[in-house]
Amino acid sequence: MEIKISFLGAAKNVTGSKYLLEANDKKYIIDCGMYQEHDLKDRNWQPSLVPPTEIDGIFLTHAHLDHCGLLPCLVKEGYRGKIYATAATCELSKIVLADCAKINEEDSKFKQKRHEKEGRQGPHPDVPLYTLPDAKEVFSLFSSVPLNQPLGLGSGIYAEFREVGHILGATSIKFTIRDDTETRTVFFSGDVGRCNMPIIRDPSPIEEADYIVCESTYGNRLHGNSADIPAELARIINETTEAGGNLIIPSFAIERTQDLIYYLATLLKEDRIPHLRIFVDSPMAVKVTDIFRRFPNLFDAETTKLARSIRLPGLTLVRTTADSKSINRIKGTAIIIAGAGMCTGGRIKHHLAANITRKNCTIMFVGFQAKETLGRIILEGAKNVRILGEEYPVKARIERISGFSAHADQQELLDWLKTVKGTPRRVFVTHGEPDAAEVMSSVIQEKLGWQTYVPEYKETVTLD
Ligand SMILES: [Zn+2]
Structure with missing residues (x-):
């Protein structure tokens, strides 16, 4: 043969x-x-x-x-x-x-x-x-x-x-x-x-x-002792809620966004974070999330149990540009998950522009940021960044959770x-x-x- x-x-x-x-x-x-x-x-x-x-x-x-x-x-x-x-x-x-x-x-x-x-x-x-x-x-x-x-x-x-x-x-x-x-x-x-x-x-x-x-x-x-993701996430959410700002999370559309939703649902069920409005504002991530919902037969036992016992009442999958724009008129703390994951385009740019100059907001990275991307520049502590052709001083808190690797x-x-x-x-x-x-x-x-x-x-x- x-x-x-x-x-x-x-x-x-x-x-x-x-x-x-x-x-x-x-x-x-x-x-x-x-x-x-x-x-x-x-x-x-x-x-x-x-x-x-x-x-x-x-x-x-x-x-x-x-x-x-x-x-x-x-x-x-x-x-x-x-x-x-x-x-x-x-x-x-x-x-x-x-x-x-x-x-x-x-x-x-x-x-x-x-x-x-x-x-x-x-x-x-x-x-x-x-x-x-x-x-x-x-x-x-x-x-x-x-x-x-x-x-x-x-x-x-x-x-x-x-x-x-x-x-x-x-x-x-x-x-x-x-x-x-x-x-x-x-x-x-x-x-x-x-x-x-x-x-x-x-x-x-x-x-x-x-x-x-x-x-x-x-x-x-070696990924090492992958940080305790839920504990880190809870800390950042609670601190941002206390400060009264929004939590902005640039995220990849496939798996990462759904993993975040999973962790948020778990934290909410365990009463470790307050009930907050959560927006997934990425047309691709919204479509992908719909696909996830169609294949519950591929979920592991914990997710199946979680899916049965809890829904995320505060979760909104944002489908239109008008809805996307209206998010920034909301007062109080919201969690905004948007693409692109490295801030190279997409709706995340608008959310960064609206929140990055506010001291009480947090920008939280959960994925790899390649060289020379806006995400990497923010993560490396730039004092000013250019977003959609305009200069913005970075006042928001910058956080990063590692351990999400697929x-x-x-x-x-x-x-x-x-x-x-x-x-x-x-x-x-x-x-x-x-x-x-x-x-x-x-x-x-x-x-x-x-x-x-x-x-x-x-x-x-x-x-x-
Ligand atoms: Zn792959």
């Missing part, structure tokens, strides 16, 4: 996840992610490395843009086959792709204007990478699959989706490949989540795997890998910066005694 894996993305870097699995004369693509690192964005514009008409099926591990974001390009190039994913991943991917298309359209218009004014051309044509109609072409190809059931693909190949605790609907995918004499299993980790996170269940055990393709985002790091750290990855039965033939370490991948690879060798390999971009490996 000959099985080959080609590493077509997320090899010695984090984004652009894409693998080609070839076996029994079939070609399958696992994930089709967009590159988000600035110096790799060029790859988003390159034609597919595998001719779309030769692909027998696409498999999605989850709905993050760096795993599904280039699907519209592949479909534009002629892919017409199925895209297999869990039902929640299919629904969330539609929101993510539509949102990305909209941003592409706006960005290209803006760039076109700027380039015209400056009389120069950018590295790519001033057209969107894909448009909303392009994104919608993808939707009819989604084919939702059940969890934990081998899906027969013909030619002796089966795919099984297994929960991995990263975001709603996220899975690993196990391929079982048979011929007359042998059986092999190839296990793609997807992004591995952590145990005991809110809402979703913990990662499932791997069980059988001859080969594992494993992510290593935090392969060289990715397993080095130890958590090792613990998860250990759930395999026996010794895998090889582990391919991907989806990490070079240092993270190399460190993870050596730690697996040292602590588990397994063979590992860190593949290069575009490298093809034949499995023995």
Whole structure:
């Protein structure tokens, strides 16, 4: 039996996840992610490395843009086959792709204007990478699959989706490949989540795997004693209520916003915070929250219990711009959760402009803030910031809660890998910066005694 894996993305870097699995004369693509690192964005514009008409099926591990974001390009190039994913991943991917298309359209218009004014051309044509109609072409190809059931693909190949605790609907995918004499299993980790996170269940055990393709985002790091999130949150809410200001939380639309709602509901139920008005003011987060509500079967036991015993009466999902503007006329303390998570755009900018100069307000960060973003600038203690073209002195309190990561750290990855039965033939370490991948690879060798390999971009490996 000959099985080959080609590493077509997320090899010695984090984004652009894409693998080609070839076996029994079939070609399958696992994930089709967009590159988000600035110096790799060029790859988003390159034609597919595998001719779309030769692909027998696409498999999605989850709905993050760096795993599904280039699907519209592949479909534009002629892919017409199925895209297999869990039902929640299919629904969330539609929101993510539509949102990305909209941003592409706006960005290209803006760039076109700027380039015209400056009389120069950018590295790519001033057209969107894909448009909303392009994104919608993808939707009819989604084919939702059940969890934990081998899906027969013909030619002796089966795919099984297994929960991995990263975001709603996220899975690993196990391929079982048979011929007359042998059986092999190839296990793609997807992004591995952590145990005991809110809402979703913990990662499932791997069980059988001859080969594992494993992510290593935090392969060289430990999250440490993740701060007591509920206690920190309660302290910040109570102090801000006492001061009489608003609590502004820039937040990512998928999972982070819903995790916050979960913590707020828990604190309210335990009577650790007062009843406050809570607004989720991000059109994308509101849509995503609706999707979460449609999949209570994916919730863990605690969330199911909580969902039964309490509602958040003060919670408003803000849908229109007019409603968004009216929030700032409210007197007294409100909690405002808005996107974008790094304050790079969206309604959060308006809320920052209205609250950042007020001493009694708090701006609370709950996610990673990349270099040079407004979020990072505020977090690093700037005295003045520019928001929507105007200068504002920063008077509000700035707080940060760490410990919200949706990715397993080095130890958590090792613990998860250990759930395999026996010794895998090889582990391919991907989806990490070079240092993270190399460190993870050596730690697996040292602590588990397994063979590992860190593949290069575009490298093809034949499995023995
Ligand atoms: Zn992810």
